Amino acid sequence: MDYSIDAKDHEATVRLSGRLTFNDHAKLRALIREMSQNHARRQVLDLSSLEFVDSAGIGMLLIAREELVGQEKSLVLRQPVGQVKRVLSVAQLGKLISIEE
Amino acid sequence: MFFNRRDSSHGGSPHPVVKSSAFKTDEADAPGRAVPTAAARVDAAAVAHETLINWLGFADIQRRTMEILRSELDRTSVLVENSTLDLSARFRDLAESARNQASQVEHIIIMARSVEIDGDKVPIDHLVTSMQDAISGMIDNIVTLSMKAMNMVYLLDDVQKDVEDLEKCISDIDSINRQTNFLALNATIEASRAGEAGRTFAVVAQEVRHLSRTTSALADRMRAKVMAVVKGVRDGHDILRMIANTDMSPQMLAKERVDKTMESLVVQTNHFQDVLEGAAASSGEMSAHISRMVTGMQFQDLTKQRLEHVGDSMSIISAGLEELVTRTRAVLPTDSPAPMPQEWLDHLLGRFTLSEMRQRFVRHLLLEGTALDDHGALDATAGLDQGAEGDIELF
Numbered sequence: 001m002d003y004s005i006d007a008k009d010h011e012a013t014v015r016l017s018g019r020l021t022f023n024d025h026a027k028l029r030a031l032i033r034e035m036s037q038n039h040a041r042r043q044v045l046d047l048s049s050l051e052f053v054d055s056a057g058i059g060m061l062l063i064a065r066e067e068l069v070g071q072e073k074s075l076v077l078r079q080p081v082g083q084v085k086r087v088l089s090v091a092q093l094g095k096l097i098s099i100e101e
Numbered sequence: 102m103f104f105n106r107r108d109s110s111h112g113g114s115p116h117p118v119v120k121s122s123a124f125k126t127d128e129a130d131a132p133g134r135a136v137p138t139a140a141a142r143v144d145a146a147a148v149a150h151e152t153l154i155n156w157l158g159f160a161d162i163q164r165r166t167m168e169i170l171r172s173e174l175d176r177t178s179v180l181v182e183n184s185t186l187d188l189s190a191r192f193r194d195l196a197e198s199a200r201n202q203a204s205q206v207e208h209i210i211i212m213a214r215s216v217e218i219d220g221d222k223v224p225i226d227h228l229v230t231s232m233q234d235a236i237s238g239m240i241d242n243i244v245t246l247s248m249k250a251m252n253m254v255y256l257l258d259d260v261q262k263d264v265e266d267l268e269k270c271i272s273d274i275d276s277i278n279r280q281t282n283f284l285a286l287n288a289t290i291e292a293s294r295a296g297e298a299g300r301t302f303a304v305v306a307q308e309v310r311h312l313s314r315t316t317s318a319l320a321d322r323m324r325a326k327v328m329a330v331v332k333g334v335r336d337g338h339d340i341l342r343m344i345a346n347t348d349m350s351p352q353m354l355a356k357e358r359v360d361k362t363m364e365s366l367v368v369q370t371n372h373f374q375d376v377l378e379g380a381a382a383s384s385g386e387m388s389a390h391i392s393r394m395v396t397g398m399q400f401q402d403l404t405k406q407r408l409e410h411v412g413d414s415m416s417i418i419s420a421g422l423e424e425l426v427t428r429t430r431a432v433l434p435t436d437s438p439a440p441m442p443q444e445w446l447d448h449l450l451g452r453f454t455l456s457e458m459r460q461r462f463v464r465h466l467l468l469e470g471t472a473l474d475d476h477g478a479l480d481a482t483a484g485l486d487q488g489a490e491g492d493i494e495l496f
Contacts, residue, residue: 025254025255053350055347055348058248059244059249059252062248063251087350091353
């Protein structure tokens, strides 16, 4: 998995690409730290280029949410596609994290 | 056959055969209205006599034909009545079967709506919902466990870093200890050079070296323990990584398949139910139709009454004819045998295409008034041995 951050005043957009799996846990932790450190209140994960997410990836997304909520920031998942969209839907993640189509 | 004789010379018949021309206006009546001579009057009397004799034969056959037809009417009425009763009974059976079928189908409909689980009837749609809920609960657990496992992984990542720091601290203690030991050794050497003045200092230096060795031993024990903790944490971390690395997303996505299967199941069950309800309605309609048909069978009562009226009328006509025959016979000479209207009889018989009816007719004509008639030869079953009643012969 790779990511790039576009941080603005009110909103930071992180674009994820490739496959988000357990192997990316260190990288994702670094990402969470970056999201915690920038000042934007609204943190958007753009998933339109993410091809695959495993159950560990879902767990990491929830950890990111927990971390950001603790800092009174909001996390938004934007435009999931394919397998990622299906897994998010089946896991009913929309109940915990807002998902923008 | 009996009545194919056309030859009046054939002996033994009580009825001389006459031609049908005898019934027409004879040439004997033709010659105008001139004043009859005595010979003409004798001729006229002879013609009248012959006409009456012919009429008697014809009337006799007609009367008997009327009686036969009357009995055929009765026979037909009974046949219609029996057949109608039989048909009604069969139709009632059919209606009963249709009703049974409808109730069985309704039973199936009730059964199809639910399944029995541990003695409880659970409607299919409830079953589907509860199974979907169970799977959703399972997926929730997977998601929660995944999150906790990742939390644990991150925690152990941190613990590993802390343990590495701890190892470094122990190394630092070792390093300090070596320096202390070295300083104590130097102090001892310096104390021995100082001689008696340094004796006390030498004791202190010796104590410091002793302390240093004890510290070193403690550091060794600490390192051994820390190494054990490090190994435990690393092993635990490995196991946890293995657990967290087990991807459960395919199991989560199985819910999609289960949902689709359940939807199909519900759709199919509803479809079956619709079809079965249609079948139950059809059976009910069938039963109602059949009941109406049974009601329709009551035409037989009316038919029977009408046939009885017709038969009674024929009996009255027959009786009238017989009375007329008796009165006519009384004015004629007793030795005048009435001829049989053979051609008319042949014509009549030609109309009877049912052989058993024709046989009954012939038997009746032949035997009436004889001793055989008195002994039941003309009973209703006459002719039945020739074939089943009601079979239509195609000729």
